[in-house]
Amino acid sequence: MKIVFKIWRQVNSKSQGGFETYEVDGLTEDMSFLEALDYLNERLVQRNEKVIAYEYDCREGICGQCGVFINGRAHGPHDNITTCQLHMRSFKDGETVVVEPWRAAAFPVIKDLVVDRSAFDRIIEQGGYISARTGTAAEANAILVGKEVVDRAMDAAACIGCGACVATCKNASAALFTAAKINHLNSLPQGKPEASNRVLEMTRQMELEGFGSCTFTGACEVECPEEIPMINIAEMNARRVKAKWLGK
């Protein structure tokens, strides 16, 4: 099959970028989207051109490193999927496919389709952990956690940190990402002692990083590859209000 790619090229964070058009023939429907870009890059090398920079690693939907805007949607035309799980059978022969990096002030472009998501790491750094040292743990079954509780914690913990929620949000809000980590830890008994600080400090960092506010459009949950629902954001807000006003 043939695809006309319109791809964002940008030399580095300081330069101005723009779209370049590449007609690619010889693709097949069962290629993944990233394999199609690999294929294009090999053609570019053969033409002595610089390859397009884009991110990927595991290529099975779990590392969260891949992520581009495809035809105006984070991770492409399907709901709840990563870019690496998208296949060319989702496009029509001859179609024009527009590929852009994540767009958010807090995710500056590094090169072409690669953005800097280290803001996420800094949010985690402000309390997305349980501060117990290696070697101090008690017997695991001494902490009982009901199945329903752990299942909900796991639903939130499944976040892969890809940034699709931010990229798709008109406010570039990181509320879903931040909420997922807070709710994972704060809903478990192990996370309780630091629950209050965690929600206050992580949300403060989220704002410092320049992410926008959440206005509950729900765009994030449509794109989240782990289908983390936006109710998590409401839960985070409730925890935050509680922590702020009641100090717990």
Added chain:
Amino acid sequence: MLNSKIPEGPLENKWSSYQTKSQLINPANKKKLNVIVVGSGLAGAGAAATLAELGYDVTCFCYQDSARRAHSVAAQGGINAAKNYQHDGDSVWRMFHDTLKGGDFRSREANVYRLAELSAPLIDHYVQQGVPFAREYGGVLANRSFGGVQVQRTFYARGQTGQQLLLAAYSQLYKMKRAQKVAMFPRHEMLDLVVIDGKAKGIIARDLITGQLKRFAADSVVLATGGYSRVFRLSTLAIGCNGSAIWKAHKRGAYFAAPSFTQVHPTALPQTSEAQSKLTLMSESLRNDGRIWVPKKKDDDRRANAIPEEERDYYLERRYPSFGNLAPRDIASRAAKERIDAGYGVGPFKNAVYLDFKHAVERFGIQTIQDRYGNLFKMYKKITGVDAYQEPMQISPAAHFSMGGLWVDYELMTTIPGLYAIGECNFSDHGANRLGANSLLQASIDGYFVLPNTINNYLADELKEDHPTTDHPEFDKAQKEVEQQITKLLTVRGDKTVDHFHRELGKVMWQECAMSRNKEGLGNAISKIKEIRDAFWNEVNVTGGQQEMNTELEKALRLADFLELGLLMCTDAFQREESCGAHFREEYQTDEGEAMRNDKTHAYVSAWAYDNGNFQLHKEPLVFENVQPTVRSYK
């Protein structure tokens, strides 16, 4: 002579007696000691966080944009621990025995025992860190079975156990970053090791954003860089996984042990095209409830559901009645290959077998199966478009785990003093075959529990030495060599892509050095790889420059090392004239096609020294004092 430094005394007491005798460093002195940790997966992040908690000054590197992406994230099924929560007869001893036997008696008793011994406290640790392991309704932890074992000792978090453990380790790492005890360098790739007066004292790393080469000095260097099965190109590994750090360490003097011991995973998705970059893994846990079969008739073109029960060959249940679908990975992979080669394969390329949940759904209902494997079924559908609740999955063997790696002693130190290798990049506990759910375990145990209690034994003496600085001539030398290699790659300007050569290498490796090997094939592979290597250096084209983000250059640098590593793997497989675990030499098999081990001549770990492009074999004899090696039968 290799000294494995196994402590004296009975097996049960070796680790505790080691700890009582090893040197300690007082907290005020620890902060004067800098440790470099390369890699931020379970082993690396666990080690970096724990060393920082202990007070060392830690610098941690990863090539990904964040430590949270390391490939430990992709392990699905679970982590083993001898908790005996199921009251089914499990114990440290049984876990030790299962692991030693699973590895076909090609690993050290003392290491394997320590792995089993520390497994239970590791689960305590992860629960404390907030890992949402699966639970029973009463609130206690749940378990499931894994291959090669008859008890239920696997802990899991849906099909995302690796992700949850890695996120715990990553969080702990960033906790220590916040405390300013860890300096984190993501998007940096180690390109050489710096050895000063015979000791590991630093690394040269490339900043993947700017292309700048940077020098880092330290009192000790820890490699936690994972497995190297991307040498096959098509594998279950992440695309960026590579062998460069350990290969550079090898060329600087670290022995490489059992390089050819590669695990081929029986349940990955089959290859469907030449352009394919990756074979996605479907967790082994699926074999708990899924049944593997092929049609009894050759080239049966009917749809799976149209083939009646009596015309299906459940070949694992047939050949291995006591373990059935839970036969260990090497055996399950080889059995699949046997059926596929004999013409019973299914799918458009006849390169797959069925993994069928029909009976499990009938027995437990769809809800239970969804609870257990929901995300795996979803993933399968996303990739293939097929609903596995309705028709069987098609699966195929794929290169997966590297049992081989840098040779390490009981302290996890390589043959270069001050250089440690932890997690998948070392050869320590898995012998010739790793049991499912032991990989997350070994990476974690090495990083959290073992290294932080052995590195002090070395660093205590280093305290008295001068601290290295990056203006030492050895840093100049190493950086110059890296620069030369990069310049050379950028100036070949041939007409073929890096991926072209990687595909060529992958084909040879998969054909001759994977599930089944023979002398002639390996001999041919060695000469073919040399040809590919020479062609690579004469005909490759790497566009772009050094002083910029250049993903093509990254690939080329990794492949240059794979081309050399591939040679060593074939050389190792060539010299081991027996079959053991994943290493199946066609010349050494029983009439029934099972592996024939030779303990009289081959009860050793092969440890290779690098000598100007040649490899010299050293042997570490394996002594079994507590377990009598037996024929490994799962029948």
